[in-house]
Amino acid sequence: MILEEGEALISLPRIPVTSKGPAKRSKIFYNPAMRNNRSICTLVCRALGIKSFLDGFAATGVRGIRVIKEAGSEVIFNDCEREAFFAIKKNLELNSIEADVLNEDFCALKNSAELCDIDPFGTPEPFLSKGLELSERFLAVTATDTAVLFGSNAKKCYERYGTKVKKVSWSKELGARVLCYTVAEKAKALGKRVKPLFVYAEDHYLRGYFEICDCEEEITQIDGMGPIWSGKLNDKEILKKALEISKKKEYAGKNFVEKLFLKALDEVDTIGYYDVDCLSSKFRSEEPKLQVLVERLQEQGFQASRTIFSPKGIKTDAPLNELERAFEG
Ligand SMILES: C[S@@+](CC[C@H](N)C(=O)[O-])C[C@H]1O[C@@H](n2cnc3c(N)ncnc32)[C@H](O)[C@@H]1O
Known part of the structure; x- marks a missing residue:
């Protein structure tokens, strides 16, 4: 079965794919519900002028292929599953693209890139330090363990993210601030600093783009909980650029993406x-x-x-x- 997403063509094994859920019973993972996540990724990459992109958890390769075609970056693909490795090669061929494909555990990788993308199953926490090491400047992180990040289990949150949060009426933003705090702490342990460029939530995931730079660490203690990131969650200049790029193209989900950018641009800090x-x-x-x-x-x-x-x-x-x-x- 061949699917089209953005400018990428993707060949998938013949198993049912619903509009919401991933293709199950296969080691080649494709989740159509992450289409907007990937569209935003290509827009942010173009806005940042990304030259090299490490697709560390590539699965079918759809994200990296879209980044090549829609943002013009060079991409290194990696997935630890053998079947995914062959699927990526096949999909590159289908799109008439040549690129390096690796079949390693992310934590064993040695290839650095300007932007390193972490998109594992569930929590990204075990991969953050390695991602910060491999990144020459930017880090993109998807987290799907939103129940923990949004405060359903303070103990688990502490074990995973080093801070305790409970359910509050603003849980989604709190989860975003927990993720930023953890990325900042991991960076600090490596002698680096990070600044969030855009952190947002959609359906079942949180996604954050970070820049490694000489910036302030902005952390505050929340009463009865623990430390969280207290600085800005987005960089309006980058968002403006991404919005301009989006406006010049037609793609599925454009409405959602542009509304999100506009709201983020308006948001007070x-x-x-x-x-x-x-x-x-x-x-x-x-x-x-x-x-x-x-x-x-x-x-x-x-x-x-x-x-x-x-x-x-x-x-x-x-x-x-x-x-x-x-x-x-
Ligand atoms: C959620 S999927 C990635 C989806 C993909 N980025 C996309 O946008 O379609 C996670 C992928 O990471 C791979 N993976 C899981 N743990 C890994 C590890 N430690 N190192 C490398 N790949 C890993 C899995 O085989 C799976 O294909």
Whole structure:
């Protein structure tokens, strides 16, 4: 079976693929639900002008093939599964592309690249240090263990990410800040510093792009929990460039991707967000339209915006009593 995703053609073994789930019962993994993740990856690579990309967990090779075709980078492919190694070779041929393909455990790799992409099953934690070692400048990380990152199990979160978080009303952003904290700590252990360029959540995963640079480490302690990243979660210049590139092309998921970029560009850099449903019950007041609430807060001189992490979320530096005033209009 041959599929088209972005500008890549991908040959898959003949097994059912649903729109949501990965192709199961095969050692060659392809998840159509990660299409937007890969589209954003090609846009960010183009915005960053990435010359070399290490697709460390390549599976079918779809991500790296799209990065070659859509971002113009050179790609080294790697997957520890033998079947995946042959599938990548076949898919490169299908797309008339030549590239190096490796069949190693990621932690045994020696090939560095400007951007190293970590996209394993579940948690990326065991691979972060190696990724930071192999990366010449940028690191991209996908985490699908969102239950832990979003606070379902503080003990597991501590064992995995070195900080404890509980469920809060702004869990998705908290998870993003935990991931950034861990990447920053792993970098620090290697004598490096990192800056998040874009960290976001979609469905079942968190994805972060980081730059290794001479930047500040911004970490704060959250009461009753532990340390998290307290700095910015995105770099607006990069997002603007990625959005411009996106606008010039047609692709499946374009609407979703551009809305995400626009929201991220608008987002204020406060920590956390309020859920308007929760506020509505707290203030015993009907919720105003989110945009109206944002504008009222801005008129009162506060920072306020919607958030990429929740359709019902509002970010602001206004204290609760002012928020209540703005809520009631
Ligand atoms: C989630 S899939 C990657 C999906 C792919 N990046 C994409 O966008 O379609 C994870 C892949 O990592 C491979 N893998 C898992 N552990 C690995 C390791 N330690 N070293 C290298 N590859 C590994 C698996 O065989 C699998 O193909």
